[in-house]
Amino acid sequence: MESNELNSPDYEIPPELQAQVAITSLDKIYNWGRSASVWPLMFGLACCAIEMICAAASRFDIARFGMEIMRPSPRQSDLMIISGTVTKKMIPIIVRLYNQMPEPKYVLAMGACASGGGPFKEGYNVVSGVDKFIPVDVYVPGCPPTPQALLNGLMKIQEKIKGESIKTARWYQKGPDMAEIPVPMLGPDLIDPRKITLIQNGKKN
Amino acid sequence: MSDMVGKGILKSLSVSLKRFAETYLDDLSWLGKRYRTDKGIAHRGSKDARGIFTVQYPEEKIPVPEEFRFVPFLVYDEGPNGEKTLRCTSCGICAKVCPPQCIWIVRSTDPATGRPIPDPAKFTIDADLCMNCGLCAEFCPFDAIKMDHDYELASFTRNVYDETKLSKSAKYYESIRPVNARREDAARAAKAASRTGQGE
Amino acid sequence: MATPVATPAPAQTLDLPARFPGVLNPDTRPGYSGWILDNANLLKFATALRDELGYDYLSSVTAVDYLPEGKMEVVYHVYKTTGGAGVVFKIQVPRADPMEVPSLVSIYPGAELQEREAWDLFGIKFTGHPDLRRILMWEGFAGHPMRKDWHEPYFEEEAKPLKSRWPDGRMIMAESKNLFGDNISYPDGFNPESQTFDPEKALYEALRSYQKDEVGLDTDHIIVNMGPQHPSTHGVFRVAVVLDGEKIVNLKPVMGYLHRNHEKIGERNTFIMNMPYTDRLDYLSSMSNNFGYALAVEKLMNVKPTERAEYIRVMMAEMTRIASHLMAIGALLNDLGAYFTPMLYALEERELLLDIFEAVSGSRMMCNYFRFGGVARDLPEGTLQKIKGLFFERLPRKIEEIDRFLSENEIIRSRGIGQGVLTAEDAIKYSAAGPLLRASGIPYDVRRAEPYSIYDRFEFDVVVRTNGDIYDRLMVRFDEIRQSIRIVQQAVKQLPNGPVMALKPMYQVRVPPGEAYGRVEGPKGELGFYVISNGKPTPWRYHVRAPSFINLTAFGPICIGQKLADVVAVLGSIDIVLGEVDR
Ligand code: SF4
Ligand code: SF4
Numbered sequence: 001m002e003s004n005e006l007n008s009p010d011y012e013i014p015p016e017l018q019a020q021v022a023i024t025s026l027d028k029i030y031n032w033g034r035s036a037s038v039w040p041l042m043f044g045l046a047c048c049a050i051e052m053i054c055a056a057a058s059r060f061d062i063a064r065f066g067m068e069i070m071r072p073s074p075r076q077s078d079l080m081i082i083s084g085t086v087t088k089k090m091i092p093i094i095v096r097l098y099n100q101m102p103e104p105k106y107v108l109a110m111g112a113c114a115s116g117g118g119p120f121k122e123g124y125n126v127v128s129g130v131d132k133f134i135p136v137d138v139y140v141p142g143c144p145p146t147p148q149a150l151l152n153g154l155m156k157i158q159e160k161i162k163g164e165s166i167k168t169a170r171w172y173q174k175g176p177d178m179a180e181i182p183v184p185m186l187g188p189d190l191i192d193p194r195k196i197t198l199i200q201n202g203k204k205n
Numbered sequence: 206m207s208d209m210v211g212k213g214i215l216k217s218l219s220v221s222l223k224r225f226a227e228t229y230l231d232d233l234s235w236l237g238k239r240y241r242t243d244k245g246i247a248h249r250g251s252k253d254a255r256g257i258f259t260v261q262y263p264e265e266k267i268p269v270p271e272e273f274r275f276v277p278f279l280v281y282d283e284g285p286n287g288e289k290t291l292r293c294t295s296c297g298i299c300a301k302v303c304p305p306q307c308i309w310i311v312r313s314t315d316p317a318t319g320r321p322i323p324d325p326a327k328f329t330i331d332a333d334l335c336m337n338c339g340l341c342a343e344f345c346p347f348d349a350i351k352m353d354h355d356y357e358l359a360s361f362t363r364n365v366y367d368e369t370k371l372s373k374s375a376k377y378y379e380s381i382r383p384v385n386a387r388r389e390d391a392a393r394a395a396k397a398a399s400r401t402g403q404g405e
Numbered sequence: 406m407a408t409p410v411a412t413p414a415p416a417q418t419l420d421l422p423a424r425f426p427g428v429l430n431p432d433t434r435p436g437y438s439g440w441i442l443d444n445a446n447l448l449k450f451a452t453a454l455r456d457e458l459g460y461d462y463l464s465s466v467t468a469v470d471y472l473p474e475g476k477m478e479v480v481y482h483v484y485k486t487t488g489g490a491g492v493v494f495k496i497q498v499p500r501a502d503p504m505e506v507p508s509l510v511s512i513y514p515g516a517e518l519q520e521r522e523a524w525d526l527f528g529i530k531f532t533g534h535p536d537l538r539r540i541l542m543w544e545g546f547a548g549h550p551m552r553k554d555w556h557e558p559y560f561e562e563e564a565k566p567l568k569s570r571w572p573d574g575r576m577i578m579a580e581s582k583n584l585f586g587d588n589i590s591y592p593d594g595f596n597p598e599s600q601t602f603d604p605e606k607a608l609y610e611a612l613r614s615y616q617k618d619e620v621g622l623d624t625d626h627i628i629v630n631m632g633p634q635h636p637s638t639h640g641v642f643r644v645a646v647v648l649d650g651e652k653i654v655n656l657k658p659v660m661g662y663l664h665r666n667h668e669k670i671g672e673r674n675t676f677i678m679n680m681p682y683t684d685r686l687d688y689l690s691s692m693s694n695n696f697g698y699a700l701a702v703e704k705l706m707n708v709k710p711t712e713r714a715e716y717i718r719v720m721m722a723e724m725t726r727i728a729s730h731l732m733a734i735g736a737l738l739n740d741l742g743a744y745f746t747p748m749l750y751a752l753e754e755r756e757l758l759l760d761i762f763e764a765v766s767g768s769r770m771m772c773n774y775f776r777f778g779g780v781a782r783d784l785p786e787g788t789l790q791k792i793k794g795l796f797f798e799r800l801p802r803k804i805e806e807i808d809r810f811l812s813e814n815e816i817i818r819s820r821g822i823g824q825g826v827l828t829a830e831d832a833i834k835y836s837a838a839g840p841l842l843r844a845s846g847i848p849y850d851v852r853r854a855e856p857y858s859i860y861d862r863f864e865f866d867v868v869v870r871t872n873g874d875i876y877d878r879l880m881v882r883f884d885e886i887r888q889s890i891r892i893v894q895q896a897v898k899q900l901p902n903g904p905v906m907a908l909k910p911m912y913q914v915r916v917p918p919g920e921a922y923g924r925v926e927g928p929k930g931e932l933g934f935y936v937i938s939n940g941k942p943t944p945w946r947y948h949v950r951a952p953s954f955i956n957l958t959a960f961g962p963i964c965i966g967q968k969l970a971d972v973v974a975v976l977g978s979i980d981i982v983l984g985e986v987d988r
Contacts, residue, residue, distance in 0.1 A: 042636050043634055044640055044641075045640070045641055045663065046640070046641075046663055046665075046685075046688070046983065046984055047685055047688035047770060047771070047984060049640065050688060050689065050732075050770065051769075051770065053748075053752075054752065054756070057748065057749055057752040057753075057756075058749050058752065058753055059752075059753070059756050072635075072636045084663070085663060085665050087661075087662060087663060087664055087665065088588075089542070089543055089661050089662050089664065090633065090641055090662045090663070093633055093634060093662075097634060116578075117579075117588070119681075119682065119685070120665040120666060120670065121559070121579065121588070122557065122559045122560075122561075122579070122670060122673075123557065123588075123665055123666030123669060123670055124550050124557035124558070124588070124666055124669065125541075125542065125550075125661075125664045125665065125666055126588060126665060126666065127587065127588060128578075128579065128580045128587055128588050132580075132586070132587050143771065144770060144771065146769060185597075185600070186543045186545065186546075186604045187545060187591075187595070187597060187600050188545065188546065188547035188591055188592055188595055189546070189547060189558075189589050189590060189591055190587075190589055191597045191600070192585070192587070192589075195585055195586075196597050196598065198584070198585060199585065199591060199595065199596075199597050200596055200597070200598070
């Protein structure tokens with residue numbers, strides 16, 4: 001089905017060869033392969049995780065997108081679906097898992113909680129969206145997003161993957177961007193190591 | 206308990222086998238009409254469903270029921286010349302009842318008198334706080350805010366919706382919730398009639 | 406295996422003050438009930454209550470902060486496992502640190518986790534508690550958040566609706582008003598670089614306190630952490646175990662990774678606003694949660710739902726039970742290693758039930774369907790037909806199929822039978838509830854023990870099994886599904902016509918002052934809501950007696966002596982939902 005998409009190389013193939021020869025760009029074939037085999041991390045946080053399980057079950061069948069291989073280990077996964085409320089107690093673990101994932105890696109914030117804190121935003125143990133700590137690629141609103149809404153978000157991830165190029169992709173470049181995200185610590189409240197000077201200088205908030 | 210070890214496992218496997226066979230039986234009995242047809246989709250979600258249960262989103266979608274709720278939207282009525290008037294009077298009830306307090310409304314004021322006008326100057330919903338509870342729609346006395354059916358909202362940025370993004374026409378509302386829309390229209394008409402009746 | 410249990414005789418009026426002269430003072434505040442006693446008498450009273458009067462089941466322990474009166478109160482709800490009404494008693498302490506209350510763990514071990522929670526959130530010290538650590542927050546967190554004078558970083562106002570939303574509601578994200586750009590605040594003069602303590606230290610110390618086995622070889626014991634990111638912990642739950650070889654010598658559940666501050670938020674919400682929040686407690690059974698909360702508030706308001714609403718409520722609650730048990734069965738089988746096929750079969754039926762929820766309430770999981778005095782809307786056209794089709798034709802057949810698929814399988818039997826045993830005595834002792842309790846041979850079901858709503862009109866059996874092992878817990882769930890199908894079938898046939906709301910729908914209800922404890926038999930066990938109103942639009946106290954949470958009290962004792970591989974199976978058979986464990 002993707003052959004049409006792939007086979008648009010801006011290069012004329014003589015008609016007599018069209019049956020035998022396909023030309024595509026490296027980016028295209030590479031991204032096509034990647035986008036059709038995104039392995040999510042098997043990692044559920046809250047209510048949204050149940051809808052994620054439903055999306056993996058027979059009615060919605062995430063396998064049709066090549067994503068059914070949920071890996072329990074971050075070392076083998078490409079996509080982290082943050083499916084639920086991110087709490088202060090949990091965020092150090094999430095950041096550590098994210099650091100352990102090999103690049104290229106993607107993050108999908110599923111549901112209101114992961115995207116922006118959700119209904120529990122005002123709570124004392126809730127982080128206002130996982131993007132405060134790790135970069136998020138796709139946000140799926142809803143509380144919880146139905147499995148179809150999640151699939152829609154996964155298609156957005158595929159869309160994003162298809163738009164990338166080996167030449168410019170972040171993870172093939174050198175630079176400060178590649179650094180690991182410092183893991184937050186638990187003190188009297190959550191301590192983000194990136195903000196230590198701010199905390200030292202800041203007055204009581 | 207079975208006396209022969211393995212009998213239970215065979216029994217389990219017989220269930221799997223039966224379900225495997227049903228896949229083909231059901232597919233055959235529908236003669237290819239089982240997929241990509243409304244009837245086929247409905248069948249797969251009915252009490253008689255057998256065999257393959259999958260609905261192949263995005264090519265097929267499970268129809269959502271009338272009451273289905275996702276993120277709310279604001280209803281506007283269209284005038285004869287295409288002018289759009291939001292039904293919202295900025296009375297603030299939805300903002301007051303919203304459990305996570307994700308509705309922000311700025312009420313308009315008359316620049317001359319400084320008195321409030323029933324029209325929102327700004328209406329913001331933080332869709333990443335909204336818990337899709339539907340209380341705003343339930344308690345709005347003007348049928349101005351309603352729950353949408355559109356769930357395909359995934360985006361690359363955080364979702365904060367302002368009044369432009371939130372506005373949808375009354376026609377759209379009627380198309381997604383025909384029963385409710387008709388009932389509410391009738392009730393509003395009756396109310397208006399009784400009010401004019403009193404006025405005379 | 407189900408044995409019918411007679412509805413208990415009405416509790417004989419018990420003259421408690423005569424039985425305990427000079428110990429009990431009646432709680433005379435308007436709308437309140439129960440007894441107030443002193444610290445000094447607590448242990449004696451509780452022992453007598455349990456041993457002489459037969460109140461053997463401690464349902465709930467919680468604290469209330471009466472800031473204006475300058476005192477804290479600890480509230481206990483105790484019941485008999487033979488059924489009937491309960492006894493409520495309270496301890497009051499002045500609101501000055503340290504606040505000390507004797508621990509009831511020695512009499513009712515089921516208080517263990519609940520007392521830890523009260524210590525964590527309210528800072529009440531339970532003297533004599535064997536392991537008083539923080540439970541939902543981490544060791545070292547500043548303050549006790551449920552106290553009324555403790556405010557979170559995003560605090561705006563004591564009660565919703567917030568004034569910043571209307572009429573001049575310019576959207577500002579809460580984090581942009583915070584100095585650190587997130588939901589964070591620190592005590593004055595805090596310097597992160599001088600922080601030296603380790604939040605995990607107390608846990609590992611507690612883990613080391615076990616009875617060393619003196620016989621046999623002297624072996625090293627190792628500590629293994631499972632979770633919070635682990636495929637078999639049903640969410641963000643962590644288990645820390647001490648192992649001798651493969652044998653478990655000590656086990657501590659670690660929770661709080663999904664602590665979403667339901668109760669703190671609930672005390673700022675108006676009464677109706679809490680309804681959608683209850684959906685998110687045990688997110689597999691939102692209708693039951695709605696039910697419990699609606700009952701508690703209706704008790705306070707003294708309204709009765711209409712007939713039709715009662716039937717719809719029962720139908721929905723039972724359908725929820727089926728959906729939740731299906732999930733539990735699938736998940737347990739996942740944990741036993743039958744990865745996903747049984748789950749797929751179970752989820753298929755669950756999907757069909759969710760379709761009904763979606764049609765009726767608008768959402769698959771977060772139903773938000775109950776209102777005080779009824780339900781939000783009547784069944785839409787065609788739904789009753791669907792329910793009939795499902796419950797008279799499909800489900801009975803499908804449940805038998807899944808039963809056939811699983812219950813005689815030798816692998817399941819050998820991993821389940823005789824493993825993870827919880828005796829009847831222990832089950833009561835640890836305040837286990839729901840299928841966990843009934844699989845141990847105690848026929849205790851709130852629907853029969855203290856019938857609420859219209860459960861007394863239906864014929865159904867209280868399911869019991871006697872071995873208390875993993876297999877029996879699985880089978881209890883199958884039997885309960887069958888009973889629920891029976892109830893729905895009856896309800897569909899008897900469903901009367903009429904309105905579904907007894908009151909005019911209002912976005913702010915008036916709730917007279919007082920306290921109420923509404924409890925229902927949720928899929929996971931006894932789900933209780935303890936609500937205190939002081940006449941304002943928001944509850945003064947909103948506490949959830951979460952069955953998943955309290956069932957975990959028994960988790961350690963069940964597992965000690967088992968093999969490591971059985972931990973996941975035991976956990977699966979208890980069937981916890983983290984939204985409810987951590988709240
Ligand atoms: S977004 Fe809603 S459904 Fe998802 S985790 Fe948060 S509260 Fe639960
Ligand atoms: S659906 Fe609920 S949470 Fe969302 S805006 Fe309406 S009242 Fe608020």
